[in-house]
Amino acid sequence: MIQRFTMGQPIETEAVPQKPAAVDFASFPYPCRVENGCFIFTLTLEKDDIVYGLGEAPRGINKRGWIYQSYCSDDPFHTETKQSLYAAHNFLMQNSDGLFIDFPARIVWDIGYTKTDTAEIRVEGADFDIYVIRQDTPAETVREFRSLIGKSYIPPLWAFGFQQSRWSYHNRDAVEGVIQGYEAADIPLDCVYLDIDYMERYKDFTINKEAFPDFENYVREKRAQGIHLIPIIDAGVKKEDGYSVYEEGREKGYFCKTADGKDFEGGVWPGIVGFPDFLRKEVREWFGAKYRFLTDMGIDGFWNDMNEPAIFYSVQGLQNALDKAASLKGESLDLSKFFNLKDTFMGLSNRQEDYASIYHLIGGKPVNHQKVHNIYGASMTKAAGEYFEKAFGKEKILMFSRASYIGAHRSSGIWFGDNHSWWSHILLCLRMLPSANMCGFLYCGADLGGFNENATRDLVLRFLALGVFTPLMRNHSALGTRDQECYRFENPEDFRDIVQVRYRLIPYLYSTFRRASDNNEMIFRPLSFDYPDDKIARECETQLMLGDECMIAPVYEQNVGGRYVYLPEDMTYFRLSGERIKSQPLGKGVHYVDAALNEVPLFLKKGRSIPLCKPALRTAELDFENTEMITG
Numbered sequence: 001m002i003q004r005f006t007m008g009q010p011i012e013t014e015a016v017p018q019k020p021a022a023v024d025f026a027s028f029p030y031p032c033r034v035e036n037g038c039f040i041f042t043l044t045l046e047k048d049d050i051v052y053g054l055g056e057a058p059r060g061i062n063k064r065g066w067i068y069q070s071y072c073s074d075d076p077f078h079t080e081t082k083q084s085l086y087a088a089h090n091f092l093m094q095n096s097d098g099l100f101i102d103f104p105a106r107i108v109w110d111i112g113y114t115k116t117d118t119a120e121i122r123v124e125g126a127d128f129d130i131y132v133i134r135q136d137t138p139a140e141t142v143r144e145f146r147s148l149i150g151k152s153y154i155p156p157l158w159a160f161g162f163q164q165s166r167w168s169y170h171n172r173d174a175v176e177g178v179i180q181g182y183e184a185a186d187i188p189l190d191c192v193y194l195d196i197d198y199m200e201r202y203k204d205f206t207i208n209k210e211a212f213p214d215f216e217n218y219v220r221e222k223r224a225q226g227i228h229l230i231p232i233i234d235a236g237v238k239k240e241d242g243y244s245v246y247e248e249g250r251e252k253g254y255f256c257k258t259a260d261g262k263d264f265e266g267g268v269w270p271g272i273v274g275f276p277d278f279l280r281k282e283v284r285e286w287f288g289a290k291y292r293f294l295t296d297m298g299i300d301g302f303w304n305d306m307n308e309p310a311i312f313y314s315v316q317g318l319q320n321a322l323d324k325a326a327s328l329k330g331e332s333l334d335l336s337k338f339f340n341l342k343d344t345f346m347g348l349s350n351r352q353e354d355y356a357s358i359y360h361l362i363g364g365k366p367v368n369h370q371k372v373h374n375i376y377g378a379s380m381t382k383a384a385g386e387y388f389e390k391a392f393g394k395e396k397i398l399m400f401s402r403a404s405y406i407g408a409h410r411s412s413g414i415w416f417g418d419n420h421s422w423w424s425h426i427l428l429c430l431r432m433l434p435s436a437n438m439c440g441f442l443y444c445g446a447d448l449g450g451f452n453e454n455a456t457r458d459l460v461l462r463f464l465a466l467g468v469f470t471p472l473m474r475n476h477s478a479l480g481t482r483d484q485e486c487y488r489f490e491n492p493e494d495f496r497d498i499v500q501v502r503y504r505l506i507p508y509l510y511s512t513f514r515r516a517s518d519n520n521e522m523i524f525r526p527l528s529f530d531y532p533d534d535k536i537a538r539e540c541e542t543q544l545m546l547g548d549e550c551m552i553a554p555v556y557e558q559n560v561g562g563r564y565v566y567l568p569e570d571m572t573y574f575r576l577s578g579e580r581i582k583s584q585p586l587g588k589g590v591h592y593v594d595a596a597l598n599e600v601p602l603f604l605k606k607g608r609s610i611p612l613c614k615p616a617l618r619t620a621e622l623d624f625e626n627t628e629m630i631t632g
Contacts, residue, residue, distance in 0.1 A: 001134050002148060003027075007039060008127035011362065013375050014382070015102050015407035017150050019129070029132060039126060043094055043119040045112050050528060050538065051119065052138065053098075054109065055089025055439040056404070056416055058082045061431045061526050061541050063092070063111045070107040072374050072403045074310035074350050076418035076452060078428060086308060086417045087404045088374035089439040091145060094119070098133035098141040100148075104375040104405065125371065139522070139529050142438050146520035150410045152442045153385075154517050155471075158228060159301065159398040159443070160506050161190025161619040162499050164485055165230075165476040168195035171211035172218060178485060179227055185487035187496045188503050188617050191301065191398075192222075193476070194231040202270035203238045205245055205293040216297040226618035228301050230398065231294060235307040235380055236273030239265065245290060249274055254283045256369065257359045264358045266311040267318065275309055278379035279360045279372060287380070288387030295391070301398030302384065303415070307377030308403045313348040314357070321345050377403025385411025400472065406439050413443025415472055421450030421481070426463055426556040431541060433470065437522035442513060445472030454482040457489045458558060461498060461597045466554040468502045468600050469546060471513055471523070494598035497578040500615035501600045504576070507624045508610045512547040523547065531568040536590075540566055549608040549632075555595050562594040563601075570606045572632040575599040579615065581630065604632030 006022040032041035045051070051063040059066055059080060070088040078085060090101040092109065101107055101123060108122040131148065135141040146152075164182070169175045175192055182189040200206040207215045219229055237246050237255070249255050255263045255274035265272050277283050291302065313321075321344045328341060358369035369376070381401040388397040389411070400413035408414075416432055419425045429446035436444045448467040449460040455477065464486075467473045477484045486495035516523045525545040531537035543553040543565060553565045567588050575582040577599045586593075586603075595601045604610065611627035 002144060003132045005130045005132070006128075007130075008125075010102065010127045010129050011104055011367070011372060013102055013104050013405065013407060015100075015405065016129075016131075016148055022129075028130070034126070037124075037126060039123040039128070041121055043121070045094070045117050045119055048538075049095055051092065051094050051111050052526070053089070053092040053435055053438055055091065055406075055435050055441065056085050056087035056414065056432055057089070057435065058085060058428070059431075061434060062539075063109070065112050065116075067113045068109040068111065070101075070109070070374060072308040072377055072405075074306070074308045078417070078419055078425065086377075086402045087414065089404070089406055089436070089441075091406065091439050092121075093138055093141055093438070096135055096138045096141045098131075098135075098145050100131040100133070100145060100406070101128060102131070102406075103128035104372045105370060106373070137529070137532070139525070142522060143520045145438070146440055149406055149440055151520070152409050152440045152517040153399070153412055154395050154514065155398045155413065155443050156300070156395055157506075157510060158190050158619045160471060160473070160510055160513075162188050162502060163191035163193065163230070163472070163474040164189060165193030165447075165474055166195065166483075166485075167477070167479045168197040169193075170197045171208075172213065175229070179222070179225070181485060181487040183617070185492040185496060186617070187486050187492065188499050188615065189227065190619055191228045191230050191474075193303070193474070194229055196232060196234070196269050198231055201238070202234070203240070203243055203245070204233055205290045206243075219298040223298055226620055228398070229299060230301040230303060231299060232303050232305050233291070233384070234269065234305050235309045235377070236266065236268040236270070236275055238270035239272040239274060240270075246274060248286070249276060252286070254280075254286060257361075257366070258357055259359060259366075265315045266309075266354065267313045267315070268306060268310060272315065275358070276380075277360050278376060278383055279362055284379065284383035284386060288383040288385075291384055291387055292391070295397075300396065304377070304381050304384065304399070304401040304412075307380045307401060308350070308373075309376055311350055311354055314351070314354040316357075317348050317351055317354055321348060375405045375407075377401060378405035378408035381408050381412045400443060404441065409440030409442075413472060414441050415444065415474065416446040418451045418478070419447050421453040421455035421459055421477075421484075423459060423462075423556055423558055425450055426466055426554055427542060429463075429470070430466060430544060430554060430556075433524040434522060434526050434544060437516070437524055442516055442523055443471045445470035445474060447474065447476035449475050449477060449484045451476055451478050452481065455484045456558070458597055460484050460486070460489070461494060462555050464495070464498045465595075465600045466552070468498065468505065469509065469552050471509070473502055497580075497598040498600060500578045501576045503615045503619070503622060504579070504612045505610075506619060506622060507613050507627060508547075515547075527551075527566075527568060534568050536566050537568045549605055549610050551603040551605075553593075553601055553603065555601070561596070562592060564590055564592050565603070566590050567603065571603040572606070574602045574604060574630060576602055583630070604630065606632045608632045
């Protein structure tokens, strides 16, 4: 059962393609009130209730005990103290009772933090749709919700291959070195990423011709080799006379404005930029068609970034900070003056004052950015997705984004943003997988090995052993950190063993993915979905069910040779390493299982089977017909 409750005049987010008729708000099933322009309602939490959802969010699978915010945030420090990440996925389930709040501005979810037996949800506005979805089980509720929001994006098959990225492979020689490094180590690879340095001075839809001479022929040469080059596209368009993308956007009035009708100007990688008003259809059509500059060169995959939008500074904010610094010149700065000045400069990025000064044009009327903040990045990705489907058809182009909102799942995947080389982030990735799936984002994954900080060899191997199962399997790291390409570590054959397991599993993973998209199901599920009456399974947050056949349980601690797992039923434990397989039948209960650094742990239900193919260096070389079955 789905009920839609409408208040005011909601801004169209396109999260729900075909909306059911609204019912009288007088029958809204939760206590509610309006306070200071906000709509607030509460849920009573019983002792054993589990609260699922919120997609890409910090902390655990069970959301109880913390305050979360739906507000797309450019914040690379994903600690337990944070309330929001890059996405706004406003779907929540209390046991099997589902809620989707279709509202593009801020929502605060106090889920048993202030009062342990109460969830208080504050919608910061008075124009929204709330969908109440009730089924007998959590899986049925997710299926009902997913049928409401539409089918999930399916990428091309090669996008399930292993992918290598870094900020940044600065030139053609660096890219070639990566490809040759993987080939010399005999480690499979399908994609290499181009971060911001492939552009001419960080300008969208340009090529740095000194770093990448004869780029089109190079792309085609790599394609013939089975390697896809995946360039980044950022939301901000550099302000520069003679740069056609900027000049067209300015002349046509396509950039976001300030209250006085001038283009809003902020600083990002290239300096001062204009931000396209992606909420307008004509702007999406214009920007989406710009991707042709790269697709005409043979590029068939992209990642959209910096689209929360990230703003390093606004022109006005920077000037105010410089004026303050100038006014203090020559003074002896005491404690308060020094830290006030420091905070002024440290607070330049992503200021709420700057967001509040931006205006969009919706239906011919100016609308403040704060009312639509959470759909900006999703609208950028929609611009690309609409163009790709029109120009190439479905399942031809790889596309994933940093910022997202429910509805964008129909045209792209997501990655979980700028994580760290922390052991805790293996579990953070694991816990976000089912929550993202609930919201329709099936093609997803984290930066394996961690983006920020220096990774250790064992961390990268353990992270990869989880990434074997995530649809997006990408190793990515930041400028200034330790190189973490697989071939750079001692004994690279261990990395080859892990990545080969991924390629052996692609027939199973791809078919599981397609089935989940076709049937509005989840690839990854909490154990509590399948074993609702099992107390240990209900509380387990370090293991997931995969498809109808498997359970995964990654090793997530340093300097250990295995881990404890809980089996809610009899299963067979498989240790997969390259083409080697070790198996061990285990009964229901708690077990300590060994897992070497070059082994991928996998548990198969009793009587269930999955196919394994021979590994290959590219997905295009895999033989889906001749597989061997492993059986639990």
